[in-house]
Each structure stands twice: as C-alpha cells, then as structure tokens.
Amino acid sequence: MPRLPAPPLPKGLRPRPKPPGDDNGAGVADTLDPLEAGVTAVDWIDERTSLTPVGRWLLFRKVPRGVNWYYTLGSATLFAFLNQAVTGVFLAMYYRPDASGGAYESVRYITTDAFLGQFVRGMHKWGASVMIILIFLHMGRVFFFGAYKYPRELTWIIGVVLLILTLAMGFTGYLLPLDQRAYWATVVGVNINAGGPFIGPYLSNFLFGGADFGATTLSRFYAIHMLIIPGAIVALIGAHLYLVTKLGITAPPWLKAEPEKQFQPETDV
Numbered sequence: 001m002p003r004l005p006a007p008p009l010p011k012g013l014r015p016r017p018k019p020p021g022d023d024n025g026a027g028v029a030d031t032l033d034p035l036e037a038g039v040t041a042v043d044w045i046d047e048r049t050s051l052t053p054v055g056r057w058l059l060f061r062k063v064p065r066g067v068n069w070y071y072t073l074g075s076a077t078l079f080a081f082l083n084q085a086v087t088g089v090f091l092a093m094y095y096r097p098d099a100s101g102g103a104y105e106s107v108r109y110i111t112t113d114a115f116l117g118q119f120v121r122g123m124h125k126w127g128a129s130v131m132i133i134l135i136f137l138h139m140g141r142v143f144f145f146g147a148y149k150y151p152r153e154l155t156w157i158i159g160v161v162l163l164i165l166t167l168a169m170g171f172t173g174y175l176l177p178l179d180q181r182a183y184w185a186t187v188v189g190v191n192i193n194a195g196g197p198f199i200g201p202y203l204s205n206f207l208f209g210g211a212d213f214g215a216t217t218l219s220r221f222y223a224i225h226m227l228i229i230p231g232a233i234v235a236l237i238g239a240h241l242y243l244v245t246k247l248g249i250t251a252p253p254w255l256k257a258e259p260e261k262q263f264q265p266e267t268d269v
C-alpha cells in the first residue's frame, strides 16, 4: 500500500547541517576510533582558534647541527621557574604575611604539620638555589658560544633583566619565614642598597616601607615576591622565548659557516 509522504519536521527537530568535510551521516560516536578522540579534540579547538600554525611555528623549528646538552640549560631554567611557581602556589595557601608572629607560625605549621608541607617547602627553598645556579650556567653558555651577538642582543638584554628579577626573588623570599636570620639578612641587604649612589636611599625607603624595618615591610616584600616579580618574569620569559623562536638558535662556534650544511636534514615524523 503506497505511503503518504511524512509531514515536514518542525524547524527545531530538523537535523543540523554537517560541518564541511563530514562525509557520511553516521553519528560521530559510531565512526570514531577511540585512538582518534584526541585528534578530534585538537581539531575541534583548531577549527575555532586556528592555533595549530602557532604550535607548529613554536615546536617544529630548524635546529643547527652540533647542538648539545649545553643548549638545554635555558629549558632547565624554565623548568626550575615552573617548579617555583607550582610549589609557591601551595605555600601561599598556608602562609600568612603577619609580622606579629603569624608569618613565623604559619611557616612552622607548613614545615611540621601540613600534609607534604616540609617536602613542598624544601622543593621551593632548594629550587630557588637551583634556578639561580641554572640561570648563571645558561648565561655562561650563551656568553661562551657568542650567542649574545647580532641579532640576539635583545634576547640577551631581556635575559639580564630576568637575572636581576630572579635574584630579587631570592632576596624578597628570604624574609618571608621571618625568623632571626631572615630579619637580619634583610636589614643588612636593604642597608647595603641604601648605600648605593643616587637612588640608594629611595630604594631602601621603598623596600622598608619607611625609614626603617617596620610593620609594612613584610607585606611589601610579600607583594613583591608573590605578585610583581613573578608577573614580570612570566611576561619577560614569553618575550625571551618569542625571540629565541623567531631568530632561531645559534650554531656552536666551532662549526664553520657553511649555509648548506648548517641545518639537520629534515626527516619524516
């Protein structure tokens, strides 16, 4: 018996048009290989953001022949910084910048009572020294390989600011436990700054929050250590890595400038 054609579906119930490239009408769940799920998720983001070329620009770069372990020191410094950021966030969940005993007590609590507190504090404390050692080694590598020369002068200058900020992180962080050693080290350190030419007295006034160590000094160091310097470091690392990616990495100085031999041959990935 012939069937009457079905009445048209209301607009809200009609199937949505397929996006370009989706060839059959089967549901995604029927056709998707579980191994492809990750690829599909990346595709989904990429279709909306077009970020893939940026990732490719960042990661698939030509690297000169002869690069060696010394070239990993910059990334090692970056890793040390990320360790400081992650452990610092957890310490900040317990730390109290209270100069009337609360700061010392909160650090004591982290070290002796908080779950994994001693471990996280140790990672942060030793990580600070590790980062400073690595940044100097990275700077030494750049210097001895002549990588600071044209066109990488700006990468070097940003690096110098990063070095100063990293040392300032060490100085401001040292006060935070507010024990005797922290207090006196800070008094000595700020007074050394006060002896500097021209800006010395203004600098010490700014750091102490007055003529001498006072009620606001700890909050000031805390804000500098937690907010101002880390923010500046993140922005400057971004600029530093942008320049490293844009300009490429210097070949080791013992390689002769032979343009046709300078790069690794491309391989299929």
Ligand code: HEM
Pocket (backbone or CB within 6 Å): 070, 071, 072, 073, 074, 075, 077, 078, 081, 135, 138, 139, 142, 147, 148, 152, 155, 156, 157, 158, 159, 160, 162, 163, 166, 237, 240, 244, 248, 249, 250, 251
């Ligand atoms: C937070 C601190 C720093 C981080 C995270 C960092 C990170 C990096 C990374 C990942 C590279 C590429 C790989 C490498 O050459 O190791 C690099 C290259 C470079 N860095 Fe740094 N860096 C820092 C501090 C410094 C300092 C203190 C200087 C010098 C004063 C500096 C100068 C340079 C230069 C000139 C290059 C280009 C090297 C080349 O082209 O071969 N960086 N940095």
